Amino acid sequence: MPNSQxxxxxxxxxxxxxxxxxxxVARELSREGHRVVVFERNSQIGGTWVYSPEIESDPxxxxxDRTRIHSSLYKSLRTNLPRELMGVRDYPFLPxxxxxxxxxxxxxxxxxLKYLEDFANEFGIxxxxxxxxxxxxxxxxLGKWRIRFRCENGAVHEETFDAVVVCVGNFTQPRVAEIxxxxxxxxxxxxxxxxxxxxxxxxxxxxxxxxxxxxxxISQELIGVAKEIHIACKSAxxxxxxxxxxxxxxxxxxMIESVHKDGRVxxxxxxxVSVDVILHCTGYKYDYPFLxxxxxxxxxxxxxxxxxxxxxxxxxxxxxxxxxxPFKAVPLPLFELQGNWVAxxxxxxxALPSKEEMLADVRAFYAALEASxxxxxxxxxxxxxxxAYMNWLAATCGRPAYEEWRRxxxxxxxxxxxxxxxxxxxxxxxxxxxxxxxxxxSKFTT
Ligand code: FAD
Numbered sequence: 001m002p003n004s005q006x007x008x009x010x011x012x013x014x015x016x017x018x019x020x021x022x023x024x025v026a027r028e029l030s031r032e033g034h035r036v037v038v039f040e041r042n043s044q045i046g047g048t049w050v051y052s053p054e055i056e057s058d059p060x061x062x063x064x065d066r067t068r069i070h071s072s073l074y075k076s077l078r079t080n081l082p083r084e085l086m087g088v089r090d091y092p093f094l095p096x097x098x099x100x101x102x103x104x105x106x107x108x109x110x111x112x113l114k115y116l117e118d119f120a121n122e123f124g125i126x127x128x129x130x131x132x133x134x135x136x137x138x139x140x141x142l143g144k145w146r147i148r149f150r151c152e153n154g155a156v157h158e159e160t161f162d163a164v165v166v167c168v169g170n171f172t173q174p175r176v177a178e179i180x181x182x183x184x185x186x187x188x189x190x191x192x193x194x195x196x197x198x199x200x201x202x203x204x205x206x207x208x209x210x211x212x213x214x215x216x217x218i219s220q221e222l223i224g225v226a227k228e229i230h231i232a233c234k235s236a237x238x239x240x241x242x243x244x245x246x247x248x249x250x251x252x253x254x255m256i257e258s259v260h261k262d263g264r265v266x267x268x269x270x271x272x273v274s275v276d277v278i279l280h281c282t283g284y285k286y287d288y289p290f291l292x293x294x295x296x297x298x299x300x301x302x303x304x305x306x307x308x309x310x311x312x313x314x315x316x317x318x319x320x321x322x323x324x325x326p327f328k329a330v331p332l333p334l335f336e337l338q339g340n341w342v343a344x345x346x347x348x349x350x351a352l353p354s355k356e357e358m359l360a361d362v363r364a365f366y367a368a369l370e371a372s373x374x375x376x377x378x379x380x381x382x383x384x385x386x387x388a389y390m391n392w393l394a395a396t397c398g399r400p401a402y403e404e405w406r407r408x409x410x411x412x413x414x415x416x417x418x419x420x421x422x423x424x425x426x427x428x429x430x431x432x433x434x435x436x437x438x439x440x441x442s443k444f445t446t
Pocket of ligand 1: 016017018019020021022039040041042045046047048049070073078079080081086133134135136167168170171214247290311323324327330331332
């Protein structure tokens with residue numbers, strides 16, 4: 001909704017995190033005329049895309065005192081989306097030739113980091129970032145947002161802002177499966193957050209729990225290295241059975257029923273296996289240890305709420321916002337639109353509904369989720385509703401609608417991935433959509 005009532009405003013805005021989300025949001029805020037400080041605890045931009053060979057001191061990622069590693073990337077990771085989809089809409093992720101570039105359509109992780117560095121250089125984002133600065137407290141005081149941050153030398157400082165945008169990423173705090181008997185089970189456990197390469201699993205019997213992106217990629221990589229791979233997944237992913245059952249070291253099962261002192265794992269299909277390692281590819285939890293809102297914003301069963309359209313807590317809007325919560329969506333174009341919305345609301349270009357109207361919208365959204373049987377922990381999953389959400393944001397921001405080729409390419413990629421887990425990154429059938437994408441990109445490159 002355009003805001004014709006108020007004068008344009010320039011605010012002093014803190015962005016927490018200089019991953020893809022933070023740098024894209026910082027650009028939107030700067031373009032809108034806000035003064036921006038990005039707090040980043042690492043020494044470089046890129047967040048998830050800054051690969052580390054290190055793993056955490058607790059490979060399962062549950063001990064609160066463990067040494068922490070931010071990135072969940074494994075060494076061989078290539079993107080699971082084609083580059084046409086991944087880039088910011090007006091700064092496409094084009095293939096670049098040259099010594100250290102990876103021009104493949106589904107490039108390796110270093111290429112994504114390079115693209116983010118190109119983006120940050122192009123738009124002067126690094127000058128806005130305070131590196132080596134960890135935000136340890138965010139709270140509202142007398143209508144302003146107080147931020148406490150710790151610098152690399154240990155010194156703690158405070159500063160006050162008009163608004164805070166939280167862009168800390170959602171793939172760092174592991175969520176693990178609850179397994180009856182696990183406390184007495186003698187084997188090793190690891191979360192995919194701490195998986196880097198297949199070598200430590202050589203000759204072992206491995207159970208992989210979960211069969212989304214990480215579960216499928218990692219189990220593929222374990223073929224020929226691990227002795228046996230047993231995949232436990234909630235939904236019977238029957239479309240995958242044909243692909244996997246042809247490889248005799250891989251078995252698909254329903255979830256684990258129990259595990260035992262002697263190393264046995266019993267699956268719900270009655271199958272019993274002696275197992276060396278359980279690898280949890282079970283996703284991540286939202287986590288905002290620095291945020292103090294007196295209970296106004298909570299994380300409950302992985303629902304961050306209440307949030308209007310996954311971004312603004314009605315009672316604290318527009319001063320506090322979250323960018324990047326939705327999953328099963330295409331991240332960077334999403335950050336761009338959510339960031340543009342936040343920037344436009346803060347400058348008074350775009351009006352938010354009243355607090356009551358936003359709360360009513362959130363309540364209706366929760367009721368619809370419940371009626372559809374969707375569990376609470378999937379509140380921020382977009383999936384099929386992604387194009388509608390993106391179009392809503394685009395219309396609200398006065399931006400062009402989500403292009404049809406994006407929707408079709410996303411679907412085509414998923415179908416190809418599920419049918420061809422081992423080859424979808426190198427063989428595809430959507431060249432016409434790719435042609436449309438590059439026609440679109442030519443607007444920004446000529
Ligand atoms: P992050 O990249 O996690 O960045 C968050 C930043 O916040 C980090 O730099 C962190 O250091 C900083 N930070 C956190 N807490 C604080 C604090 N308290 N103070 C200061 N700084 C802080 N997306 C795709 O588009 N294509 C893919 O193929 C793809 N593959 C993926 C594969 C894996 C294994 C994973 C985990 C993710 C993948 N993604 C993919 C999604 C990817 O996470 C997003 O593309 C995007 O990089 C997320 O950016 P972000 O800024 O939200 O979070």
